Amino acid sequence: MTAQPLNIQPLLEEGRENELASLLDTLHPADVAEALSPLDMEDTIKVVSLLDVAQAAEVLVELSESSRDQVTLGLPRDKLTQMVAEMDSDDAADIVGDLNEDAAEEVLKAIGDEESEDVRRLLMYDEETAGGLMQLELVAASGSDTVAKVINDIRAVSEDLGDLGCVYVVDQARALQGEISLKDLLLAYPGQTLGQLIQKAPGLVVRVDEDQKAVAQKFRKYDVRSAPVVDSQNRLLGRITVDDIIDVVDEETDKDFYRLAGSSEEEVYTSGAWRRAGLRLPWLLFNLGGGLLTSLIIDYFESSFQKTMALVAFVPMVMSLSGAVGSQSATITVRGLATGRIASGLIFRSLGMEQKVATIMALVFGLAVTLIAGTLHEAPRLGLAVGLSIGAAVLVSAFLGAVTPLFFRAVSVDPALASGPVVTSANDVASLLIYAAIGSSVA
Amino acid sequence: MTAQPLNIQPLLEEGRENELASLLDTLHPADVAEALSPLDMEDTIKVVSLLDVAQAAEVLVELSESSRDQVTLGLPRDKLTQMVAEMDSDDAADIVGDLNEDAAEEVLKAIGDEESEDVRRLLMYDEETAGGLMQLELVAASGSDTVAKVINDIRAVSEDLGDLGCVYVVDQARALQGEISLKDLLLAYPGQTLGQLIQKAPGLVVRVDEDQKAVAQKFRKYDVRSAPVVDSQNRLLGRITVDDIIDVVDEETDKDFYRLAGSSEEEVYTSGAWRRAGLRLPWLLFNLGGGLLTSLIIDYFESSFQKTMALVAFVPMVMSLSGAVGSQSATITVRGLATGRIASGLIFRSLGMEQKVATIMALVFGLAVTLIAGTLHEAPRLGLAVGLSIGAAVLVSAFLGAVTPLFFRAVSVDPALASGPVVTSANDVASLLIYAAIGSSVA
Numbered sequence: 001m002t003a004q005p006l007n008i009q010p011l012l013e014e015g016r017e018n019e020l021a022s023l024l025d026t027l028h029p030a031d032v033a034e035a036l037s038p039l040d041m042e043d044t045i046k047v048v049s050l051l052d053v054a055q056a057a058e059v060l061v062e063l064s065e066s067s068r069d070q071v072t073l074g075l076p077r078d079k080l081t082q083m084v085a086e087m088d089s090d091d092a093a094d095i096v097g098d099l100n101e102d103a104a105e106e107v108l109k110a111i112g113d114e115e116s117e118d119v120r121r122l123l124m125y126d127e128e129t130a131g132g133l134m135q136l137e138l139v140a141a142s143g144s145d146t147v148a149k150v151i152n153d154i155r156a157v158s159e160d161l162g163d164l165g166c167v168y169v170v171d172q173a174r175a176l177q178g179e180i181s182l183k184d185l186l187l188a189y190p191g192q193t194l195g196q197l198i199q200k201a202p203g204l205v206v207r208v209d210e211d212q213k214a215v216a217q218k219f220r221k222y223d224v225r226s227a228p229v230v231d232s233q234n235r236l237l238g239r240i241t242v243d244d245i246i247d248v249v250d251e252e253t254d255k256d257f258y259r260l261a262g263s264s265e266e267e268v269y270t271s272g273a274w275r276r277a278g279l280r281l282p283w284l285l286f287n288l289g290g291g292l293l294t295s296l297i298i299d300y301f302e303s304s305f306q307k308t309m310a311l312v313a314f315v316p317m318v319m320s321l322s323g324a325v326g327s328q329s330a331t332i333t334v335r336g337l338a339t340g341r342i343a344s345g346l347i348f349r350s351l352g353m354e355q356k357v358a359t360i361m362a363l364v365f366g367l368a369v370t371l372i373a374g375t376l377h378e379a380p381r382l383g384l385a386v387g388l389s390i391g392a393a394v395l396v397s398a399f400l401g402a403v404t405p406l407f408f409r410a411v412s413v414d415p416a417l418a419s420g421p422v423v424t425s426a427n428d429v430a431s432l433l434i435y436a437a438i439g440s441s442v443a
Numbered sequence: 444m445t446a447q448p449l450n451i452q453p454l455l456e457e458g459r460e461n462e463l464a465s466l467l468d469t470l471h472p473a474d475v476a477e478a479l480s481p482l483d484m485e486d487t488i489k490v491v492s493l494l495d496v497a498q499a500a501e502v503l504v505e506l507s508e509s510s511r512d513q514v515t516l517g518l519p520r521d522k523l524t525q526m527v528a529e530m531d532s533d534d535a536a537d538i539v540g541d542l543n544e545d546a547a548e549e550v551l552k553a554i555g556d557e558e559s560e561d562v563r564r565l566l567m568y569d570e571e572t573a574g575g576l577m578q579l580e581l582v583a584a585s586g587s588d589t590v591a592k593v594i595n596d597i598r599a600v601s602e603d604l605g606d607l608g609c610v611y612v613v614d615q616a617r618a619l620q621g622e623i624s625l626k627d628l629l630l631a632y633p634g635q636t637l638g639q640l641i642q643k644a645p646g647l648v649v650r651v652d653e654d655q656k657a658v659a660q661k662f663r664k665y666d667v668r669s670a671p672v673v674d675s676q677n678r679l680l681g682r683i684t685v686d687d688i689i690d691v692v693d694e695e696t697d698k699d700f701y702r703l704a705g706s707s708e709e710e711v712y713t714s715g716a717w718r719r720a721g722l723r724l725p726w727l728l729f730n731l732g733g734g735l736l737t738s739l740i741i742d743y744f745e746s747s748f749q750k751t752m753a754l755v756a757f758v759p760m761v762m763s764l765s766g767a768v769g770s771q772s773a774t775i776t777v778r779g780l781a782t783g784r785i786a787s788g789l790i791f792r793s794l795g796m797e798q799k800v801a802t803i804m805a806l807v808f809g810l811a812v813t814l815i816a817g818t819l820h821e822a823p824r825l826g827l828a829v830g831l832s833i834g835a836a837v838l839v840s841a842f843l844g845a846v847t848p849l850f851f852r853a854v855s856v857d858p859a860l861a862s863g864p865v866v867t868s869a870n871d872v873a874s875l876l877i878y879a880a881i882g883s884s885v886a
Contacts (some may be wrong), residue, residue, distance in 0.1 A: 028665060030664045034758055123588035151630065153630065164626045181623040181834070183607045186597065186625060186629050221473045221690055223473070223682075243668065244683070245689070246685070246688070246689065249692055253696050254778065256700075257778045266610070272673070273799035274803060277803035277804050280771055280800065283767075284767050284771075284804070290763055291759060292815065295756040295760060305755060309745050309748065315740040315758050316741070316759075316762050318734075320766075320868065323730075323762075323766060324863075328723055328727075335701075341507075342712070357719045361724060365731065369731075428759055429762045
């Protein structure tokens with residue numbers, strides 16, 4: 001751990017590369033990755049090439065996804081192959097999976113048969129499922145094995161295992177029978193069999209085709225630190241550890257955030273200005289389109305607006321309030337769905353509650369604006385018109401904000417998509433229409 | 444694990460309470476908590492009282508914070524005391540910390556000296572620091588202890604420990620010297636001393652006064668499953684496990700989301716309609732205030748707007764586009780700060796990049812709107828005025844959106860506060876002012 005990230009640039013410029021390499025080899029890979037982040041791609045590749053193979057492999061895994069892809073492509077092929085051979089199967093599969101077909105074949109041929117078969121098997125699973133998260137390195141034993149034998153098994157593969165929390169007990173068909181924590185193994189007698197030690201079923205068993213979001217939810221719910229992954233016949237295929245789950249939680253939260261922002265994915269932090277603008281622009285087209293519609297609405301009601309200019313004065317307030325209310329409802333609904341606080345069975349109850357809240361807010365703002373607009377322009381009738389229409393716009397916006405994510409989910413579209421520009425543009429049009437219609441008839 | 448949450452209500456109504464209790468005692472506490480969530484508070488308390496003490500204690504820990512508080516207050520005091528005595532020290536401290544002073548004293552007196560001293564010690568730490576997260580249950584030994592002795596130590600406290608990933612090595616002053624994984628202990632020989640087994644420093648050591656957000660960042664960065672907590676003299680105080688960290692990540696993400704929504708905390712899901720509205724309303728006052736200012740701006744420029752009604756037609760589009768651009772910038776900045784993608788050293792670089800992106804977007808939308816408005820109203824001069832001012836409004840909104848969270852952070856205010864109604868209201872006023880000023884002079 002270092003408090004301040006190491007500043008690599010000066011050492012690189014002064015050509016003190018050996019010094020730099022031996023310094024970086026002593027750091028935690030995550031710290032090296034952090035120190036690399038301000039460098040351009042050429043320098044990053046240069047520094048990764050300087051590291052020893054094991055350290056370089058771990059640093060590569062720690063890099064952000066986009067710079068990892070570029071470093072992978074830029075590294076000498078033989079160095080990359082040595083690094084992949086050092087990695088856990090799940091990390092190796094992530095790296096190889098991002099290569100083009102030829103490069104992937106070349107690396108897989110060079111890393112050794114057993115390792116490459118593992119990677120090939122993992123690459124068959126969808127990246128966003130349990131299969132895409134799991135690693136194959138684990139310890140499985142039979143219920144008739146003794147504790148002493150299992151300890152020897154662990155010893156034999158210890159180097160490849162990294163952290164280990166438990167061993168799995170399987171039958172001859174490799175069907176999962178249970179798990180035994182390392183603590184229980186440590187406290188057992190060498191001659192005891194594993195069958196005698198199994199106390200209860202594992203806290204959590206994951207199916208290989210389960211979506212990573214669902215897997216992350218279950219890890220949270222059951223507070224486990226690792227889970228076995230099985231196929232449809234309950235045969236043990238791999239294991240998922242909680243550190244991978246934290247990455248999934250972050251990834252899914254990122255997605256929800258970016259969709260709120262009307263943008264997408266991590267590239268908004270790592271690519272050039274044109275690309276970043278390109279990622280952010282498409283979402284704003286909803287606002288442009290909504291804006292076009294609102295301009296037509298105002299054209300349509302032009303004579304009323306022109307007659308009562310005070311009506312114009314409150315257009316921005318209507319847009320602002322109903323937009324804010326709508327995105328409040330949408331955000332609360334999206335996050336409620338993501339965390340399970342809005343359960344599938346309780347959707348109508350949740351919508352009903354949202355309408356109650358919206359009614360209260362509509363009354364409060366409607367009254368406040370009636371008084372403000374009426375006093376400001378010394379015209380109670382105008383105040384009433386503005387207040388009424390703001391109340392109605394708030395009511396509709398809250399409803400649209402809450403119902404759109406729920407509707408998206410019902411038709412299997414990511415609810416988070418409903419919380420950004422899509423719902424605000426819909427709100428713009430709906431609330432202006434209500435405002436203009438009520439305003440022009442009352443004022 | 445159950446696929447569908449158990450429906451408790453019917454069993455309760457038919458008075459089949461014994462049946463219900465024995466059914467619930469076999470479920471995972473997290474499943475029981477889930478099954479309790481649709482019940483009202485009276486029924487929840489009734490069901491928790493039915494469970495056996497150990498199960499009831501675990502269920503209480505799994506409940507959402509607000510219903511946990513209510514259940515705690517509603518349970519018979521002696522049942523609550525028995526439950527607290529069953530809990531890990533960190534959970535016990537969370538429960539006792541939420542009681543009023545008299546009730547807390549009563550519970551602490553009844554749970555036994557050692558346990559209550561642990562809880563009292565934990566209650567001294569701020570809830571949102573490492574001290575507030577840690578538990579005191581751990582295994583610490585001297586470097587001169589043998590593996591056999593440590594295994595006996597573990598056996599003695601095994602029941603209280605829950606999951607255990609490693610043991611800590613400390614000197615006579617309890618200063619942390621290192622950690623040894625259970626895997627390494629399992630593979631060692633009984634006569635080896637711990638000093639011989641320590642290979643390197645722990646992956647992560649946390650200071651007791653560190654903020655929980657920072658601790659969570661480090662857990663992610665170093666991919667560890669537990670970390671020792673030390674005081675300023677490096678003396679071992681407790682340990683934090685990764686399942687507590689996932690809760691912190693969720694809690695902090697919740698906060699960021701609710702602030703984006705202009706709302707606060709979990710109560711928006713659990714309280715009544717009036718309370719929910721009360722939580723959401725204050726934030727919207729920013730929009731109301733901003734709306735008031737925008738109405739004054741329009742009053743001020745009234746003659747221009749009245750002369751060129753086409754200028755009015757694009758007011759909603761200006762508000763919508765600049766609002767969307769501003770909240771995009773704000774969301775990207777807030778999330779970038781939360782995940783460490785925008786590092787403290789790179790703030791100016793990040794702002795510079797944001798301005799480049801904003802310039803591209805301003806050009807694109809400025810041009811598009813110039814064409815649209817010019818064509819729609821067959822007035823190129825008007826089109827230019829609207830396009831120019833939308834371009835300028837987009838530029839300013841992106842800047843405000845990015846700079847406000849950074850400024851908030853610099854003055855130690857939560858950056859997430861800058862992403863919701865605060866920044867949209869500021870954007871409303873700024874962009875309308877720009878629009879009206881440019882529009883009235885050009886058109």
